[in-house]
Amino acid sequence: MTQVAGRDDDVILALANVESSYGPIKAIRGVSLKVRRGEIVTVLGSNGAGKSTILKTISGILDPNRGSVSFKGGNITALDPSLIVRRGLSHVPEGREVFPLLSVRDNLLMGAYTRVDRDAVARDMEMAYTYFPILRERALQDAGLLSGGQQQMLAISRALMAAPELMLLDEPSLGLSPKLTREIFEIVVRINRERGTTMLLVEQNANMALNVADHGYVLETGRIVMDDSCAVLREKEDIKEFYLGKKDSGVRGERRWKKKKTWR
Amino acid sequence: MNGTHDPHRIVRGDEFGWKAETLPYKSIPELFRLRVKQLGDATMMRQKELGIWRAYSWNEVSTIVGEIGAGLVSIGFEPGEVISVLANTCREWVWCDLAVQSIGGVCNGIYPTDAAPQVDYLCSDSRSVYLFVEDDEQLDKYLEIAEALPLVRRVIVFDMEGLASFDDPRVISLDQLRELGRIHLRQQPQLLEERSRARSPSEVAVLVYTSGTTGRPKGAMISQDNICSVLASLSTTLYEGLPRGGERIAFLPLCHIAERMIGEFVPIERGSIVNFVENPETVFENLREVRPSLFFAVPRVWEKVYSQVAIGLSEADKLQQAAYGWAVQVGRAVAECTLEGREPSASLRLRYKLAQWLALNNVKRMIGMDRVEVGLTGAAPISPDLIRWFLALGIPLREGWGMTETCGGGTATPRQGMRPGSIGRPGPGLEMRIAAGTNEIQLRGPNVILGYLNQPEKTAETIDADGWLHTGDVGHVDDDGYFYITDRMKDIIITAGGKNITPSELENDLKFSPYITDAVVIGDKRAYLVVIVMIDQENVEKFAQDRDIPFSNYASLTQAKEVQDLIWSEIERVNRKFARVEQIKKFYLLQNQLTAEDDELTPTMKLKRKLVEKKYAQAIEAMYR
Numbered sequence: 049m050t051q052v053a054g055r056d057d058d059v060i061l062a063l064a065n066v067e068s069s070y071g072p073i074k075a076i077r078g079v080s081l082k083v084r085r086g087e088i089v090t091v092l093g094s095n096g097a098g099k100s101t102i103l104k105t106i107s108g109i110l111d112p113n114r115g116s117v118s119f120k121g122g123n124i125t126a127l128d129p130s131l132i133v134r135r136g137l138s139h140v141p142e143g144r145e146v147f148p149l150l151s152v153r154d155n156l157l158m159g160a161y162t163r164v165d166r167d168a169v170a171r172d173m174e175m176a177y178t179y180f181p182i183l184r185e186r187a188l189q190d191a192g193l194l195s196g197g198q199q200q201m202l203a204i205s206r207a208l209m210a211a212p213e214l215m216l217l218d219e220p221s222l223g224l225s226p227k228l229t230r231e232i233f234e235i236v237v238r239i240n241r242e243r244g245t246t247m248l249l250v251e252q253n254a255n256m257a258l259n260v261a262d263h264g265y266v267l268e269t270g271r272i273v274m275d276d277s278c279a280v281l282r283e284k285e286d287i288k289e290f291y292l293g294k295k296d297s298g299v300r301g302e303r304r305w306k307k308k309k310t311w312r
Numbered sequence: 313m314n315g316t317h318d319p320h321r322i323v324r325g326d327e328f329g330w331k332a333e334t335l336p337y338k339s340i341p342e343l344f345r346l347r348v349k350q351l352g353d354a355t356m357m358r359q360k361e362l363g364i365w366r367a368y369s370w371n372e373v374s375t376i377v378g379e380i381g382a383g384l385v386s387i388g389f390e391p392g393e394v395i396s397v398l399a400n401t402c403r404e405w406v407w408c409d410l411a412v413q414s415i416g417g418v419c420n421g422i423y424p425t426d427a428a429p430q431v432d433y434l435c436s437d438s439r440s441v442y443l444f445v446e447d448d449e450q451l452d453k454y455l456e457i458a459e460a461l462p463l464v465r466r467v468i469v470f471d472m473e474g475l476a477s478f479d480d481p482r483v484i485s486l487d488q489l490r491e492l493g494r495i496h497l498r499q500q501p502q503l504l505e506e507r508s509r510a511r512s513p514s515e516v517a518v519l520v521y522t523s524g525t526t527g528r529p530k531g532a533m534i535s536q537d538n539i540c541s542v543l544a545s546l547s548t549t550l551y552e553g554l555p556r557g558g559e560r561i562a563f564l565p566l567c568h569i570a571e572r573m574i575g576e577f578v579p580i581e582r583g584s585i586v587n588f589v590e591n592p593e594t595v596f597e598n599l600r601e602v603r604p605s606l607f608f609a610v611p612r613v614w615e616k617v618y619s620q621v622a623i624g625l626s627e628a629d630k631l632q633q634a635a636y637g638w639a640v641q642v643g644r645a646v647a648e649c650t651l652e653g654r655e656p657s658a659s660l661r662l663r664y665k666l667a668q669w670l671a672l673n674n675v676k677r678m679i680g681m682d683r684v685e686v687g688l689t690g691a692a693p694i695s696p697d698l699i700r701w702f703l704a705l706g707i708p709l710r711e712g713w714g715m716t717e718t719c720g721g722g723t724a725t726p727r728q729g730m731r732p733g734s735i736g737r738p739g740p741g742l743e744m745r746i747a748a749g750t751n752e753i754q755l756r757g758p759n760v761i762l763g764y765l766n767q768p769e770k771t772a773e774t775i776d777a778d779g780w781l782h783t784g785d786v787g788h789v790d791d792d793g794y795f796y797i798t799d800r801m802k803d804i805i806i807t808a809g810g811k812n813i814t815p816s817e818l819e820n821d822l823k824f825s826p827y828i829t830d831a832v833v834i835g836d837k838r839a840y841l842v843v844i845v846m847i848d849q850e851n852v853e854k855f856a857q858d859r860d861i862p863f864s865n866y867a868s869l870t871q872a873k874e875v876q877d878l879i880w881s882e883i884e885r886v887n888r889k890f891a892r893v894e895q896i897k898k899f900y901l902l903q904n905q906l907t908a909e910d911d912e913l914t915p916t917m918k919l920k921r922k923l924v925e926k927k928y929a930q931a932i933e934a935m936y937r
Contacts (some may be wrong), residue, residue: 064862078853080862115860265864271853275864298452304474305449311865312904 148192421567
């Protein structure tokens with residue numbers, strides 16, 4: 049029991065019964081989840097399952113209809129996004145959203161606008177360049193001229209510049225080649241290991257996400273249907289069939305129909 | 313009223329003025345031909361194609377049935393042979409059933425949720441020579457076991473999507489079969505009429521396998537005489553006073569006798585339009601689209617309708633809730649009058665009109681039942697409170713009792729004189745009694761099946777030499793000839809203290825809770841009773857959400873302390889109604905959301921007691937520690 053309690057003390061982010069909607073459309077219908085310090089946690093789900101909504105609700109872009117979000121023990125529900133960033137939580141949005149007309153360097157500085165210690169900012173910029181050397185080469189170019197993969201690297205680096213304790217990553221693999229996806233994920237893991245940054249990762253690329261994350265939640269139409277360590281999730285029938293595309297091909301060798309989801 | 317009559321007397325349906333009709337036909341194929349002649353181009357059935365309802369007239373279906381029948385003959389079908397259908401409830405199921413019966417065949421249904429080994433057993437036991445399958449998913453079940461089924465000469469697939477490049481001489485499409493039939497009919501246009509005379513109406517025409525909680529399923533042999541005897545009793549019993557025609561929704565498995573009768577044979581007899589749901593999950597949407605005039609469902613579906621209204625209401629504003637509360641109260645008062653056979657007072661009638669206008673009609677529209685003239689329930693016990701609630705809305709929910717072995721016929725509650733809790737009186741032409749000693753309900757009549765296929769001993773055990781069917785249900789009869797079921801004979805619990813307990817009484821009360829979908833009470837030879845509960849996911853989730861109880865997946869929901877407390881409070885509510893020795897002491901919540909594919913559930917979504925007891929033996933033992 050003490051061990052469990054000890055682990056619970058380590059919870060850096062907790063959502064309890066969060067419901068969020070866009071107008072009359074409920075996107076998430078009661079989500080409770082926990083992220084422990086130092087972990088990489090992933091939320092899997094298909095298009096429209098509500099994954100991005102969860103992240104937007106955490107970072108304060110979207111106010112939930114009910115439920116609560118707590119970060120480092122403090123309630124941050126519906127707090128102003130800029131205040132949430134100051135508490136050490138950065139959001140890497142879906143589709144990168146870099147400032148296209150600013151240079152790479154200025155984009156990075158935008159990420160650090162909450163910080164006053166110029167030396168530390170400079171050190172972190174150096175670190176970002178170490179993780180992604182290509183950004184140093186392109187430091188003075190407009191961000192809009194970068195390739196998709198480079199923009200993703202920039203978006204991650206920009207989030208890092210706020211020196212976050214928890215990073216929310218929304219589909220970093222979106223629109224990227226498998227090779228680039230792998231590279232980016234490798235660095236995400238490095239950041240996690242080297243800097244101890246906790247990561248909450250939303251992905252459709254379940255294979256990649258399950259390989260890098262420690263714990264996973266599966267979201268279907270706004271509800272969590274599975275919650276387990278990624279090692280266990282990888283072996284679940286439904287995950288194999290619906291998320292990893294690893295189905296047995298059946299007696300005819302070309303099974304098209306899908307088994308029923310049971311989430312066990 | 314009780315006690316003046318012999319509790320073990322024979323009660324005859326005819327005592328209540330119920331008379332069987334004399335039918336102008338002797339079999340389903342004859343009936344079908346008759347209706348085609350009468351109704352011609354009128355719509356017989358509808359099914360959605362790419363989201364749009366497609367209608368089939370009686371003439372169209374007749375042509376299709378002819379083609380399928382002739383197609384089967386052209387590939388070598390002989391009268392008396394058995395053909396199995398493995399498909400969800402859909403138009404093709406009915407077409408094939410009618411075709412098989414029309415050419416003197418025996419049609420057997422297989423549950424689409426059955427796995428390959430069960431398909432193997434059912435095809436082998438029935439000696440099926442052809443197998444109709446719905447699609448590639450069902451076909452794959454056959455292909456897994458094809459080697460074990462040398463008797464199956466051909467498999468016919470309804471929907472060939474995904475099978476374009478599949479080539480196997482044993483497999484053809486329904487379209488191909490119909491094409492073969494068209495060719496054959498050109499040479500022999502009278503084929504079906506000739507073939508349908510090949511068999512007598514007293515011979516087996518339909519096989520219905522009973523799920524059987526213990527042992528292998530048994531194939532009940534049903535004759536045309538059986539079916540027609542049930543059809544002949546309708547107009548004076550369950551369908552008394554109802555107009556012919558109307559709309560129906562079919563969604564329960566057609567291999568089950570209830571939907572086979574009410575979703576296929578009865579609509580042909582009544583000339584009603586049958587609408588097939590898109591899939592089992594869209595029943596409630598389709599219900600709102602079709603707005604049927606008669607709705608038959610198992611209690612679980614009626615319970616779901618009720619809990620949908622309860623949920624919808626909890627999200628309504630205060631004024632709406634108050635209006636509903638008042639309206640249902642008025643409705644209940646009217647319902648009590650109806651049940652007691654009294655006329656409601658003028659002022660109550662006036663208030664009821666207002667209640668209907670204010671709230672009740674909206675509720676009925678919301679659930680797609682604003683046109684329902686009568687609701688039918690059967691196949692499992694239903695809570696009397698639920699019947700009262702529907703009656704308050706203005707929907708008479710009538711209970712019928714029957715079983716596979718009675719071809720679905722049995723008792724019915726009279727239109728005037730419903731008694732919630734009772735299964736009603738025996739239908740016309742039937743005799744029923746409560747056996748002395750065992751209190752088993754026994755039935756005799758023209759609807760009793762021929763027996764079980766390949767199982768003469770089981771047949772002899774079930775139907776005695778005098779023709780009495782031993783139903784396995786225990787109950788009693790009151791002085792007015794109303795029968796009551798207390799439980800299945802083999803389910804009765806005798807506690808270690810020697811007390812006889814009928815678990816279904818407790819279970820039905822538990823199931824009335826919106827938070828409990830199903831429950832199995834256990835306690836045979838034990839010191840006290842315990843219960844295994846399947847929660848209603850939707851309602852319990854909402855309960856947790858409304859109270860900020862964190863949960864992630866289904867299992868974590870069942871483990872939340874507040875949810876456990878909630879279920880316990882529901883159990884205590886039921887406990888209060890029962891004697892001290894009948895109290896449930898502990899409970900266990902199933903951790904998985906069960907589906908029709910799971911062994912624990914019957915095709916009508918009831919928990920199977922024996923299986924649950926075996927599968928959750930550990931959890932049960934833990935409750936006795």
